[in-house]
Amino acid sequence: MSISKSQIKLIRSLNSKKFRDLNNLFVVEGDKLLQEAIDSGWEIDSVYRKEDIGEELMSKITHLSSPSPVLAVVKQREFLIDSTPSKSELFLVLDSVRDPGNLGTIIRIADWFGIKQIICSLDSVDLYNSKVVQSSMGAIFRVPVIYTDIHNFIKAYPYKDSIYGTFLDGQSIYSESLSDGGIIIMGSESFGISQSVESLVKKRLNIPSFAISNGGSESLNVAVATAIVCSEFRRLQIPLSNALK
């Protein structure tokens, strides 16, 4: 199998969100990731292997700093918001998360902790950015991620008592009683949760610091904070994997 000049041009253009959206495509690199895309039923547009097209062309089309042995062009998928959520399901809302590595890591965490859907504000980093795809380690193919007006999404959520957000002045997550399901809102790396969204939060949570030194770290990385909060929501539940045994 070979590759044409126009295919090279197309694949390179998929480095930008504009052309990803125009073509409704994105790039997946590496055998393991490609296999996970296939296993999860994503539609594969085309696949290029180093053994077929050569190392030079491979490094022309890669979106990574060093090319993988395989690069696939995959069709984007559109997920719909779950409009009749069950009370026991957890949703994650991300308010302006901008760093692709953080979003990828958060999707991997969401996969681990059985988050039903991730709802991103419209100014969040693009799901199909190569760094998001790679750092999700395949979780991107399993967890539905939806971009929408998060203010409207939260307003439409039926279980008003179960809308949680993390704040510096919140109640310790270790003492607040947490429901099985609900919405967990995480703010941006720099500015936290925006004001219009903050007004919809019912329970203000905080991860307390145990720093020994004065002037310890001011905050945790947003992916790390997401992991701690998700873990705390799940700790009293029986893992689904055990429940099915």
Next chain:
Amino acid sequence: MSISKSQIKLIRSLNSKKFRDLNNLFVVEGDKLLQEAIDSGWEIDSVYRKEDIGEELMSKITHLSSPSPVLAVVKQREFLIDSTPSKSELFLVLDSVRDPGNLGTIIRIADWFGIKQIICSLDSVDLYNSKVVQSSMGAIFRVPVIYTDIHNFIKAYPYKDSIYGTFLDGQSIYSESLSDGGIIIMGSESFGISQSVESLVKKRLNIPSFAISNGGSESLNVAVATAIVCSEFRRLQIPLSNALK
């Protein structure tokens, strides 16, 4: 203030561990990080500002993809292992963590959760790697990180019942009773905890998965797993910051 050719050469050489160790120096970039180094009493060797030496020279000496307005050369520090640990103190042992972003994030987590010292195996990524320094967000200046033979360190630890490691077949961290202090061992991104170290672990822990889909993520990122485990150890304690009020 200006900068000489030999200074430029020296700073560029500090990108490699060999020359960092030879000169006992490393590079810190950005005003906030530099301030944290000063606040924590680290010895500053020299400081270069864009307004003084110009943009071109600044981009010559930076270790980042885009230069900060300030770059400092800082003296390395050597920390000693706490040979008489208190029973209530937590130590983190890292077995071959190789990714600089992961180590930096773990140091930030350790700072947040009041870890007394981080003990790294000799094949772990170097503390003074620029990516470790930057991703620690200043926590590197507050948490002592020591490189040593971790097998010997664990063997010498006096509270044998409080040596914890994370494994795929461990007991759920949510049901295992955890002591106030102890050693938490985290394994490498690819291979987990090495066999010789595994034999010293008294309590095998596991972070259970709650994945909805079949074939969910196989593992969590090592920094994310560290955060969840540290949070679980701390959750029943009163934050020091509150205790001092």
